[in-house]
Each structure stands twice: as structure tokens, then as C-alpha cells.
Amino acid sequence: MYILLSGNPPFYEEADEDDYENHDKNLFRKILAGDYEFDPPYWDDISQAAKELVTRLMEVEQDQRITAEEAISHEWISGNAASDKNIKDGVCAQIEKNFAVPSGRWVCRASMPPSSQARSLTKGLRACRRQGAREGSQVPRRGSAGHGRAGTPGEPRPLPQTPPHLPRPRRPRPPHAAPPSAPARDP
Known part of the structure; x- marks a missing residue:
């Protein structure tokens, strides 16, 4: 805050x-x-x-x-x-000054709806990880060594399982994949 x-x-x-x-x-x-x-x-x-x-x-x-x-x-x-x-402009300028990475990828998005901010941040983090993987370095994930949570040092924590009463998220199919004959159902 x-x-x-x-x-x-x-x-x-x-x-x-x-x-x-x-x-x-x-x-x-x-x-x-x-x-x-x-x-x-x-x-x-x-x-x-x-x-x-x-x-x-x-x-x-x-x-x-x-x-x-x-x-x-x-x-x-x-x-x-x-x-x-209205403190947005001043705060955005300070955040950019204090927290921008040299590549300039951080952008203040205080005017975006919170869900868009979260999606934008997630996309940026994924892009950083992909870029790091291409360059041979790794961007640490939550739970990896030095990040203070459970898990074997250097290995990410397993993702939590979807509770049985909630539908599992659907993954998008590649455009060339044929549609399934019947919708998959959870047991």
C-alpha cells in the first residue's frame, strides 16, 4: 500500500x-x-x-x-x-522511476481495470520467463530457492489441485486440432 x-x-x-x-x-x-x-x-x-x-x-x-x-x-x-x-500521474512516475527494468517493459496501468492489470502483469511475467529460457537463464518461480516458501530448493511448488466441486479450466486447443467427439467430464 x-x-x-x-x-x-x-x-x-x-x-x-x-x-x-x-x-x-x-x-x-x-x-x-x-x-x-x-x-x-x-x-x-x-x-x-x-x-x-x-x-x-x-x-x-x-x-x-x-x-x-x-x-x-x-x-x-x-x-x-x-x-x-488525483495522485495517479505522480505515483506512476515514481513507480516507473523506482521499479522499471532496464528494458522499459514496466508501464503504469493505473487507469486499467484490475482484472486487465492482473492479466497484463501475468502476460509480462510469462514473457520474461520465456525470454529467460531462450537465453539460458531462469526467472525464479514462487517456491524456488531463495523465495521463502515450501518446496525443494530450486524446484517450483506443485500447483494446487482443482477442488472437486469446481469445474476444471479448459485449455485452448491448437487451431489444427480436431474438436473432441464428446465433452470431457470430471469423475
Whole structure:
């Protein structure tokens, strides 16, 4: 939420060219301590209610942090406490500046419907993986080594099975494939 409202990461540490090891240590110290600020001018047009919600979401102590249910019922989300100012252009510019990859593939799509954003992001990730495979490198998947979830290091987690009460997604057939004689049914 911090990034979506300001376009900047909450934790930042200037890097000296010859001291990257200390840079990482200092950055992780800031993260563990919850050491962030609402830097002007990026937060000047953000409502106090939004800042209060971000503060509660970023609480270091888990037992003090707001729950998802509390966040949904927070006045900034459920009420009318948002600022009337349009922050899209400024946030998009900051996100592009802070998170764009050198190839320039990231584009701010804040005006797109959320489902289109998700499809666009998924397509981009798949394209990156395909490009990496062609170049002999691999884009890590969720669950692979270094990404903190279950699974054998270096191997992606298995996909969850479709619950029996839900229809299985249909895969598109190649244009040259003949149509099946009868629709497939799940047991």
C-alpha cells in the first residue's frame, strides 16, 4: 500500500559504490526496525487516514499489526476519508522511476481495470520467463530457492489441485486440432 500511494519503497538506503555489503545490512536493519517515513512531496497529498492505515499495516510487532479484517473496515477503505486529489500521474512516475527494468517493459496501468492489470502483469511475467529460457537463464518461480516458501530448493511448488466441486479450466486447443467427439467430464 505504501508503494501504491507514493510510488516509492518504504525502506531505502543510499548505496556507496564500494560498500554494498553494509548497504544491505543497513537496509535490513531499517526493515526490521520499521524505520520509514512519509517523505514530502510524495505524501503531501495523501490523507491522514491513509497514512494511519499504512502505519498500522507496517507495524513491526505482529500482535500490534492490523488484521486484514480490520484493514477492510478501516475508515480510509470503507468510509469517505480518501483525499480528493488525483495522485495517479505522480505515483506512476515514481513507480516507473523506482521499479522499471532496464528494458522499459514496466508501464503504469493505473487507469486499467484490475482484472486487465492482473492479466497484463501475468502476460509480462510469462514473457520474461520465456525470454529467460531462450537465453539460458531462469526467472525464479514462487517456491524456488531463495523465495521463502515450501518446496525443494530450486524446484517450483506443485500447483494446487482443482477442488472437486469446481469445474476444471479448459485449455485452448491448437487451431489444427480436431474438436473432441464428446465433452470431457470430471469423475
